[in-house]
Amino acid sequence: MLKFILGRSFGMVITLFVIIFVSFFVIRFAKGSPFSQEREVPPEVLQDLQARYGFDKPMSTQFYNYMKNIVRGDLGLSTKYPQRTVNEIIAISLPKTMVLGFFALLWAVIVGVTAGVIGAVKQNTKWDYSAMSLAMVGISLPSFVLGPILILFFALYLLWFPAGGWGSAKHLVLPAITLGTIYAAYIARLTRGGMLEVIRANFIRTARAKGLKEKAVIWKHAFKGGILPVVTFLGPAVAHLMVGSVVVEKIFNTPGLGPYFVDAAFNRDYFLIMGIVIVYSAFLLVLNLLVDVIYGIIDPRIRYE
Amino acid sequence: MPIKVRTSIHCLLMGSFLFACTNSQEGPYFGKTVPQHPADELWINGGGSPQYMDPSLIHDSVSSQFGRNQFVRLVEVSTQTGKPIPDLATHWEVSNDLSEYTFHLRSDAKWSDGKALTAQDIEWTWKRVLNPATGSMSGALATAFANASAFSHRAIYVHTRNPHEAFDREGFEKTLQSKFKIEKFEEPINLSGLFVYVSDSVEDKQKYRADLLAYIAAKMPHLSAKVADSSVVQVRALDTHTLWVKLIGPLPYFLSMLDYHVFAPVPQHAIEAAKKKTGREELWVRPEHIVVSGPYKLTEEKFKQYRYFEKNPYYYDAEFVKTPKIKVLVLEDYNTSLNIYRTGGMDWAGSNVSVPAHFVDEIKKYRDYSLSPQLVMYYFYLNVSKPELSNKHLRKALSLAIDRKTMVEKVTRAGQIPSANLIPCGLAGYTCAPATLFDPEQARKELAQAGYKKGDKLPPIEIKYNTAESHRKIAEALQQMWKKHLGIDVSLHNLEWRVFLHDRTEGNFQLARGGWIGDYPDPQNFFQLLLSDSSTNITRWKNKQFDELMKLSDRELDPSHRLELMRQAEIIALDESPIIPIYVYTKGTLKKPYLMGHYEDIQDYHEWKYMWIDDRWYNEVPESSLPQKPYKS
Numbered sequence: 001m002l003k004f005i006l007g008r009s010f011g012m013v014i015t016l017f018v019i020i021f022v023s024f025f026v027i028r029f030a031k032g033s034p035f036s037q038e039r040e041v042p043p044e045v046l047q048d049l050q051a052r053y054g055f056d057k058p059m060s061t062q063f064y065n066y067m068k069n070i071v072r073g074d075l076g077l078s079t080k081y082p083q084r085t086v087n088e089i090i091a092i093s094l095p096k097t098m099v100l101g102f103f104a105l106l107w108a109v110i111v112g113v114t115a116g117v118i119g120a121v122k123q124n125t126k127w128d129y130s131a132m133s134l135a136m137v138g139i140s141l142p143s144f145v146l147g148p149i150l151i152l153f154f155a156l157y158l159l160w161f162p163a164g165g166w167g168s169a170k171h172l173v174l175p176a177i178t179l180g181t182i183y184a185a186y187i188a189r190l191t192r193g194g195m196l197e198v199i200r201a202n203f204i205r206t207a208r209a210k211g212l213k214e215k216a217v218i219w220k221h222a223f224k225g226g227i228l229p230v231v232t233f234l235g236p237a238v239a240h241l242m243v244g245s246v247v248v249e250k251i252f253n254t255p256g257l258g259p260y261f262v263d264a265a266f267n268r269d270y271f272l273i274m275g276i277v278i279v280y281s282a283f284l285l286v287l288n289l290l291v292d293v294i295y296g297i298i299d300p301r302i303r304y305e
Numbered sequence: 306m307p308i309k310v311r312t313s314i315h316c317l318l319m320g321s322f323l324f325a326c327t328n329s330q331e332g333p334y335f336g337k338t339v340p341q342h343p344a345d346e347l348w349i350n351g352g353g354s355p356q357y358m359d360p361s362l363i364h365d366s367v368s369s370q371f372g373r374n375q376f377v378r379l380v381e382v383s384t385q386t387g388k389p390i391p392d393l394a395t396h397w398e399v400s401n402d403l404s405e406y407t408f409h410l411r412s413d414a415k416w417s418d419g420k421a422l423t424a425q426d427i428e429w430t431w432k433r434v435l436n437p438a439t440g441s442m443s444g445a446l447a448t449a450f451a452n453a454s455a456f457s458h459r460a461i462y463v464h465t466r467n468p469h470e471a472f473d474r475e476g477f478e479k480t481l482q483s484k485f486k487i488e489k490f491e492e493p494i495n496l497s498g499l500f501v502y503v504s505d506s507v508e509d510k511q512k513y514r515a516d517l518l519a520y521i522a523a524k525m526p527h528l529s530a531k532v533a534d535s536s537v538v539q540v541r542a543l544d545t546h547t548l549w550v551k552l553i554g555p556l557p558y559f560l561s562m563l564d565y566h567v568f569a570p571v572p573q574h575a576i577e578a579a580k581k582k583t584g585r586e587e588l589w590v591r592p593e594h595i596v597v598s599g600p601y602k603l604t605e606e607k608f609k610q611y612r613y614f615e616k617n618p619y620y621y622d623a624e625f626v627k628t629p630k631i632k633v634l635v636l637e638d639y640n641t642s643l644n645i646y647r648t649g650g651m652d653w654a655g656s657n658v659s660v661p662a663h664f665v666d667e668i669k670k671y672r673d674y675s676l677s678p679q680l681v682m683y684y685f686y687l688n689v690s691k692p693e694l695s696n697k698h699l700r701k702a703l704s705l706a707i708d709r710k711t712m713v714e715k716v717t718r719a720g721q722i723p724s725a726n727l728i729p730c731g732l733a734g735y736t737c738a739p740a741t742l743f744d745p746e747q748a749r750k751e752l753a754q755a756g757y758k759k760g761d762k763l764p765p766i767e768i769k770y771n772t773a774e775s776h777r778k779i780a781e782a783l784q785q786m787w788k789k790h791l792g793i794d795v796s797l798h799n800l801e802w803r804v805f806l807h808d809r810t811e812g813n814f815q816l817a818r819g820g821w822i823g824d825y826p827d828p829q830n831f832f833q834l835l836l837s838d839s840s841t842n843i844t845r846w847k848n849k850q851f852d853e854l855m856k857l858s859d860r861e862l863d864p865s866h867r868l869e870l871m872r873q874a875e876i877i878a879l880d881e882s883p884i885i886p887i888y889v890y891t892k893g894t895l896k897k898p899y900l901m902g903h904y905e906d907i908q909d910y911h912e913w914k915y916m917w918i919d920d921r922w923y924n925e926v927p928e929s930s931l932p933q934k935p936y937k938s
Contacts, residue, residue: 048438081354081608156648253641
């Protein structure tokens, strides 16, 4: 197992390097400058600004310096928010996004798994149909539709939750539901599918034949096997949830990392874009590894030798 | 509650959105009218996150509100009269030719740490703004000071070592021109000698400067040469409370200009202290380091969430500042802002977000909505350096064939004022030149004069605009109007903002959308967009007569004759049509009825110091007992 993890970690570092290399140059070759504005910038000022950020050096030197700084843990300065370093911006925004992501995940897992199990256990009954129809609605309803509907209903009309912002647990409810619902829907369908497959397996029949109670059969035996596809799905899903969603965070004005994905690119805030790309890729890589490790633990058929 | 729930479900099922569901239960105001916070606070929306807080560096409208409310300027332009009134300067003397000013500062002016605010601070600030190393993108405005341009362009200042020795300028210029690439020579004001501006690409300038300096040192020992430093700039603190400035010439709009935040003094001692402490100068505007001179001071900053500003007790006029605490939210999206405004999360939707066109019809029913014209123009720039647009008759045809009235009534729909003039008419007493809003007949004649008869095919023309729903609609309307009235086809090309700016700066466009926000309320600020040597001349249009008239107007001492000269310049510009104006912007905003002291302002500044909460609204005073607010439909 340790050997497996070490091997994968080495691969991850290489993958991350390739990602950094490619994104660094792709962004730099995009037209437009971080300093352009309606009023023309005097050439002397522009020159000094370029020098301040090191953009005046040859591209290869810039990349070398950037890599050197990354190794030291320094992600550089933001051009759009000159008072902030990229490290600072990520340190401020990422935890908020992660909190939101955590609750979205909680919502997704609780609702999704419950609906999925109900669907599988009560297959082809009205319970199954309504759970799966709801899941279908959840999958088809994009967050930019669900978010405003929730705001309209719960914030503007019933005044139960704030319409946006950050600060209390109440602020989290609507964005977490908006963000988590689509995942809940996928999880419901995956759980149902996984469970149905397992429920027909021989070892379940054996369990029932042994005279085990239905509850024990479902939760102790079927569930463990049925949940495997969900675990696979959860890896990338958690990564997505933890780095935030542009749409949901914009709708609810959540001060998280999500909006930077778009804004930093539009602002040509080179170092900020890179910082976010690195954080996101690192999350994705680590979580994928984690999923594989968990797989080995919960599925006795898988062994990493 | 159940009835409420049932109604809500009904609304949702009916597929109706926000307003349809809320109208029936709404009063004359949009959402809550009881303040959701203590009366000594004010909650406003600042728009997005400010890029800068340092007034010397600010160049966008989101940031400028923080500059203006934290830092005093020498004068303030009255929102009522549009005339400069004393602020930090109590009075001033002007030389007869309007080019020299002596300002007398308030003796009680202090920084928020108790230190006296002196004329030296102002001198230091203005020279800092001009220094390219500071990185101020608005520094160009400060080149109004004599010799300032030489400093900010790092020109080389050459003079004789012996002050009594004559300087053979002609011979010197000839020698230099034969050896180096020179952009121009310029005679300094109030100094002997000469400024030499080297030309070439920015990267190479440094090398050329060094070469030139070395050359002069080696071959012209009687001359002294160095890169012009801040000492050449004709701004001087005569004593702690007297400031003297010399301008490049008479600038009748100089005082209005001084109200712009770039001219607000910044605290040298605090900036240097922050740099010493943190190693990064730009951190001086953080709450823990900031020192201000204006009515409010930043005390708490939550990045991307909100900022708290508290009344600065050292502000000279502090006793008249009404609200002790201001919370400024960071909300970029108007839909979210509307929601939060409605639930009472803010008292004023702020300067930097405008009610989107598709909401206006609905929102304008409410009495907390107001609409005011702005010092902002919507233009299309024509690139006259492109052969297909070099013909003025074609340009005029394009301009005349735009039905501007229909454009604002049917397309933009937020009360914009259609305009074929380059500036908002009536600004600072200016009478606009005659301009035709729409004349398809004449447009067709002009097109024929341009050499294109009916059915003739024009070279392909493309309109570039930056990606936004509103700009797309306007560009599409133009496309249809030109097809209908002139029978010509143009194509549309939307570009992401930075790419758009890049193309426009490089001249890689035929028609490009543009706008201009007046930096100061004077027509000159708009007309300078067309000066041959202006860095903001996007159209590449050059006209000697226009330049001459504008130059004359800058030197004209009689205000009404000055406006007349600009009017003549505008007549030329309209006849040549390098810019097609579409409309004067308006700002539709929402403010709660309990928010007082919020005045209409064409520059949209709305200083916080005048605002306060009418606490009678906490008890839901029947609105009939309150004075009516000015309401426009």
